[in-house]
Amino acid sequence: xxxIDIINLSFGYNEEKVLDNIxxxxxxxxxLAIIGPNGGGKSTLLKLILGILKPQSGAIDFIDDxxxxxxxxxxxxxxxxxxxxxxxxxxxxxxYTKRPIFGYGKYETACAMEALREVGMEEYAKHRIGSLSGxxxxxxxxxxxxxxxxxxxxxxxxxxxxxxxxxKQIYDLLKELNKTMTIIVVSHDISITMEYANKxxxxxxxxxxxxxxxxxxxFSLHPQGHFCEVELLQLLGKRS
Amino acid sequence: MIExxxxxxxxxxxxxxxxxSLASGIIGSLVVVNRMVFxxxxxxxTAYGGIGLALFLGIPIFxxxxxxxxxxxxxxxxxxxxxxxxxDTFIGLIWAVGMAIGVILIDLTPxxxxxxxxxLFGSILAxxxxxxxxxxxxxxxxxxxxxxxxxxxxxxxxxxxxxxxxGINVPLFYTLILVISALTIVIAIKVVGLILVIAMLTIPxxxxxxxxxxxxxMMFLSGFIASIFTVLGLxxxxxxxxxxxxxxxxxxxVSLMLFLIFEKLQNRQN
Numbered sequence: 001x002x003x004i005d006i007i008n009l010s011f012g013y014n015e016e017k018v019l020d021n022i023x024x025x026x027x028x029x030x031x032l033a034i035i036g037p038n039g040g041g042k043s044t045l046l047k048l049i050l051g052i053l054k055p056q057s058g059a060i061d062f063i064d065d066x067x068x069x070x071x072x073x074x075x076x077x078x079x080x081x082x083x084x085x086x087x088x089x090x091x092x093x094x095x096y097t098k099r100p101i102f103g104y105g106k107y108e109t110a111c112a113m114e115a116l117r118e119v120g121m122e123e124y125a126k127h128r129i130g131s132l133s134g135x136x137x138x139x140x141x142x143x144x145x146x147x148x149x150x151x152x153x154x155x156x157x158x159x160x161x162x163x164x165x166x167x168k169q170i171y172d173l174l175k176e177l178n179k180t181m182t183i184i185v186v187s188h189d190i191s192i193t194m195e196y197a198n199k200x201x202x203x204x205x206x207x208x209x210x211x212x213x214x215x216x217x218x219f220s221l222h223p224q225g226h227f228c229e230v231e232l233l234q235l236l237g238k239r240s
Numbered sequence: 241m242i243e244x245x246x247x248x249x250x251x252x253x254x255x256x257x258x259x260x261s262l263a264s265g266i267i268g269s270l271v272v273v274n275r276m277v278f279x280x281x282x283x284x285x286t287a288y289g290g291i292g293l294a295l296f297l298g299i300p301i302f303x304x305x306x307x308x309x310x311x312x313x314x315x316x317x318x319x320x321x322x323x324x325x326x327x328d329t330f331i332g333l334i335w336a337v338g339m340a341i342g343v344i345l346i347d348l349t350p351x352x353x354x355x356x357x358x359x360l361f362g363s364i365l366a367x368x369x370x371x372x373x374x375x376x377x378x379x380x381x382x383x384x385x386x387x388x389x390x391x392x393x394x395x396x397x398x399x400x401x402x403x404x405x406x407g408i409n410v411p412l413f414y415t416l417i418l419v420i421s422a423l424t425i426v427i428a429i430k431v432v433g434l435i436l437v438i439a440m441l442t443i444p445x446x447x448x449x450x451x452x453x454x455x456x457x458m459m460f461l462s463g464f465i466a467s468i469f470t471v472l473g474l475x476x477x478x479x480x481x482x483x484x485x486x487x488x489x490x491x492x493x494v495s496l497m498l499f500l501i502f503e504k505l506q507n508r509q510n
Binding site: 050052071073079081082083084085088089091092093094095099101102103104126128144148 | 273388398403405449452453
């Protein structure tokens with residue numbers, strides 16, 4: 001049973017097609033990596049799934065129309081000077097329709113603290129967002145996405161501005177979250193993404209899809225936890 | 241100073257100064273975090289057109305200036321939302337046209353030789369009781385709006401893309417922020433004048449930003465700091481017979497300098 005079913009999807013800006021006839025089934029326990037060159041249409045696909053853009057032809061079907069998708073945007077280094085604490089950023093993830101007249105409800109604060117605990121950032125709740133490291137800030141953004149109780153979380157280049165050890169922590173966190181929700185990651189960093197993902201979609205106007213579950217079992221992990229390039233090429237070379 | 245407090249105009253000046261400072265603290269914080277300082281400058285100068293209109297029609301200055309400022313705010317909100325990449329050109333244009341309309345309307349007003357300087361640099365010593373009611377009422381409205389919609393305003397200011405994904409009407413709140421800014425700018429013109437409004441909206445905020453953890457604290461602290469600057473500036477201008485608006489701004493600027501030096505020294509110690 002797929003959570004998101006993309007059927008014959010095409011989209012273009014002014015005549016020129018950015019995405020051409022994309023078909024993709026995203027299953028409930030998937031950890032899907034979306035890779036591909038810049039300008040290949042990865043961000044456009046994200047925006048279509050999130051509903052920011054509407055498909056020009058084809059459709060995106062969701063298993064349940066009321067399901068929510070958590071979103072972690074690309075650049076978390078903007079607005080570093082902004083006077084806001086970590087917990088307040090997480091609180092932004094709540095719905096704005098059901099709310100008390102002033103401020104935040106008790107249940108909302110409790111839920112936001114729970115989300116911070118899930119990403120291991122509860123002790124930083126009252127810290128100003130600009131004083132956190134890149135990796136810590138990214139975990140706060142993930143907590144913000146968790147606030148809406150999503151069944152799918154989409155992350156756009158989650159580790160682009162984070163050092164190596166921070167990157168591994170983020171992916172370990174995503175692996176943990178993947179036990180209860182679908183994870184979709186757009187990334188340039190192929191080696192680390194591959195290690196965690198079970199499905200890979202290569203988007204460059206069209207889609208090439210790889211199910212890594214079976215292929216992965218044939219390789220033993222590199223001692224450092226990364227695939228070496230030869231293994232990667234072999235994995236990607238085997239089209240299903 | 242004590243005997244000065246017995247004058248009614250002085251009492252009005254101090255109350256007006258504090259009301260406007262509190263409103264400027266809130267609005268200045270919003271303007272700075274939303275990077276709308278240039279927009280606010282444009283609105284302040286466009287309001288001069290409204291001052292001209294008010295004199296020409298014989299209606300209260302606050303009414304004319306408010307109409308023009310809110311009109312400019314709505315126009316700028318619309319243009320920012322539609323043509324973000326050209327917005328600086330539009331602001332410059334609206335800024336100049338507003339002022340030109342003001343000058344022409346005052347030319348056309350018969351028998352009235354207006355003191356332009358009092359609008360450019362403020363006239364805090366000529367605040368009437370009605371002015372105080374208007375300022376107080378506006379402060380209440382501003383406080384009510386930012387209290388009730390604090391979370392939406394915070395969300396839109398911090399990350400408008402995410403806010404719109406969560407279902408917040410971003411254009412509506414962006415416009416609301418600009419409109420309450422326009423109304424606050426109009427009362428601030430009375431205290432420091434339209435040229436100096438920008439300094440009033442930014443200097444206390446700059447200091448408060450470094451000292452506060454969140455937007456709410458920054459608004460409150462900015463208002464408090466602005467009040468101190470205003471009362472201190474007023475007192476110095478009274479003692480040495482100086483233009484009050486300009487004195488308030490210089491007091492703020494010197495305080496900012498001292499704050500920055502103090503901050504540098506403290507960083508060096510750590």
